[in-house]
Amino acid sequence: MYTLYYSPGSASMLVHLLLLEIGAPHELRRVDLDAGAQRDPAYLRLNPGGVVPTLIVDGAPRWETAALALLLAERHPEANLAPPPGSPARADYLQWMLYLANSLQPAFRWWFYPEAEGVAAEAVLAAARRRIEAAWDRLDAHLGAAGPYLLGAEVGAPDLYATMLMRWSRKMPRPATEWPHLAALAGRVKARPSWRRLYTIEGLTEWA
Ligand SMILES: N[C@@H](CCC(=O)N[C@@H](CS)C(=O)NCC(=O)O)C(=O)O
Structure with missing residues (x-):
């Protein structure tokens, strides 16, 4: 089970899309960027940059959109979202x-x-x-x-x-x-x- 801290239409969208493509069970927690919730101390402990997305993976908070995309594609090779390591592509x-x-x-x-x-x-x-x-x-x-x-x-x-x-x-x-x-x-x-x-x-x- 993943937990995605997201804001609609923001950089978290890629991670959300990938979770849906993969069909991976996940929970969503909305971060109200307009209200400054990304700067709440509790959120900063998950994501020290104060940005979305944050993805909880095996209990640990992970961040950076591209890194999360690479990680999800690697953890779910059956979704065919990335060519396998060693392949020409x-x-x-x-x-x-x-x-x-x-x-x-x-x-x-x-x-x-x-x-x-x-x-x-x-x-x-x-x-x-x-x-x-x-x-x-x-x-x-x-x-x-x-x-x-x-x-x-x-x-x-x-x-x-x-x-x-x-x-x-x-x-x-x-x-x-x-x-x-x-x-x-x-x-x-x-x-x-x-x-x-x-x-x-x-x-x-x-x-x-
Ligand atoms: N390099 C970061 C950038 C993330 C980012 O810029 N997120 C924006 C939304 S698209 C954000 O949280 N902005 C709120 C803020 O900067 O206060 C990533 O790719 O995860």
């Missing part, structure tokens, strides 16, 4: 997971929390937008050449991750769906039962 899988985690997701933190960087918010927003759109260029080109999924013919954890990040761009000047191959990928992931169930459970409506 494994390197592609690790590359895309780490690219999304290192290059794209942090730029969204700049976009959503520009004042946190301590420099002019406009400069942070402009840099975030450049970084995010450059990532869409790269991902779209890859999907055009080797899609329809990031690892080729089969859906995997990187596609769920990329689609969560695409959703975050929905109110940006150029949302990810302006890139045709990314729009097609989003359509495929959004048609999955896990996506639809997550929307119902988390009470999401936008970008359904």
Whole structure:
């Protein structure tokens, strides 16, 4: 049994999606980010960064979205969300997971929390937008050449991750769906039962 500390539509969405895809028993605990519940001392003991997600795994609190995704895919190989270690596609899988985690997701933190960087918010927003759109260029080109999924013919954890990040761009000047191959990928992931169930459970409506 896993316990996921989450906030609707936030980075916890990837972990929630993976739990649903896997069919792993789990409990959800909502963290009210607007009320600052992520900074409660009790929550900080689970997640010292004061962010979601936190996943309780075998009784221990674990954090960092990408690490949790890698961990879940590894613990549940039968779900086929990641190529097995040693397989030719494994390197592609690790590359895309780490690219999304290192290059794209942090730029969204700049976009959503520009004042946190301590420099002019406009400069942070402009840099975030450049970084995010450059990532869409790269991902779209890859999907055009080797899609329809990031690892080729089969859906995997990187596609769920990329689609969560695409959703975050929905109110940006150029949302990810302006890139045709990314729009097609989003359509495929959004048609999955896990996506639809997550929307119902988390009470999401936008970008359904
Ligand atoms: N690197 C962390 C970042 C997580 C993160 O930025 N979570 C946001 C929601 S998407 C959050 O909890 N924000 C609340 C805050 O910063 O106060 C991860 O991937 O788990």
